Amino acid sequence: GQNIDQPTEMTATEGAIVQINCTYQTSGFNGLFWYQQHAGEAPTFLSYNVLDGLEEKGRFSSFLSRSKGYSYLLLKELQMKDSASYLCAVRTPYNQGGKLIFGQGTELSVKP
Amino acid sequence: TAGITQAPTSQILAAGRSMTLRCTQDMRHNAMYWYRQDLGLGLRLIHYSNTAGTTGKGEVPDGYSVSRANTDDFPLTLASAVPSQTSVYFCASSEGLAGGETQYFGPGTRLLVL
Numbered sequence: 001g002q003n004i005d006q007p008t009e010m011t012a013t014e015g016a017i018v019q020i021n022c023t024y025q026t027s028g029f030n031g032l033f034w035y036q037q038h039a040g041e042a043p044t045f046l047s048y049n050v051l052d053g054l055e056e057k058g059r060f061s062s063f064l065s066r067s068k069g070y071s072y073l074l075l076k077e078l079q080m081k082d083s084a085s086y087l088c089a090v091r092t093p094y095n096q097g098g099k100l101i102f103g104q105g106t107e108l109s110v111k112p
Numbered sequence: 113t114a115g116i117t118q119a120p121t122s123q124i125l126a127a128g129r130s131m132t133l134r135c136t137q138d139m140r141h142n143a144m145y146w147y148r149q150d151l152g153l154g155l156r157l158i159h160y161s162n163t164a165g166t167t168g169k170g171e172v173p174d175g176y177s178v179s180r181a182n183t184d185d186f187p188l189t190l191a192s193a194v195p196s197q198t199s200v201y202f203c204a205s206s207e208g209l210a211g212g213e214t215q216y217f218g219p220g221t222r223l224l225v226l
Contacts, residue, residue, distance in 0.1 A: 031212060033214070033215075041219070041220075042202060042217035042218060042219050042220055043155070043202070043217050044217070045214045045215075045216070048212050048214065050212065087154065087155065089155075094209050094210075097160065097162070097168060097209070098143070098162070098208075098209030098210070099145075099157055099160060099170065100145075100157070100215060101157075102147075102154045102155040102156075103154055104152060104153060104154035105154050
């Protein structure tokens with residue numbers, strides 16, 4: 001079976017740091033993606049992890065632990081424009097079609 | 113660069129009618145995908161195509177069909193729409209199926225079936 005869990009909603013304050021967690025149980029694994037989706041818009045790519053550890057990209061970092069089936073997205077120095085939905089997605093192996101399986105997304109509200 | 117375009121932007125459709133949602137990409141990507149997005153359920157894969165001439169079923173394929181006659185176009189057809197097909201539909205593409213190859217999404221089509 002395939003299961004990806006994220007919190008439904010989070011709230012944080014402008015300038016603060018927020019961590020959005022994602023746990024997964026999938027029959028195969030070939031990497032984990034994080035996407036950002038503003039209301040009424042398409043998802044846009046944020047990060048990709050395939051090996052354990054932390055990947056840093058400016059204010060955004062993503063962490064992966066394959067043994068724990070766990071990832072998080074860390075957003076620093078929050079800005080109002082970071083209010084959006086954050087989608088965690090696991091890529092299946094090539095022999096399973098190389099598809100993305102998405103979690104339901106975490107709606108982040110950044111308040112002044 | 114246009115990337116991925118979808119048409120129409122939105123549509124109201126009477127139940128029982130048919131409709132084709134159009135998707136075109138200009139990135140020469142091999143793989144293309146159709147998702148639907150519903151509140152509380154996230155993005156769910158309807159159909160996909162790993163390369164021109166081939167298609168496959170995703171998680172929720174019933175009531176939908178696709179074709180991939182060439183690299184650029186991947187239309188999604190609802191043969192006889194039902195209200196449960198009310199959703200936002202996103203088309204996406206990626207260069208291939210390798211682990212790190214990102215999927216890029218079109219702007220979406222908002223469909224209301226009455």
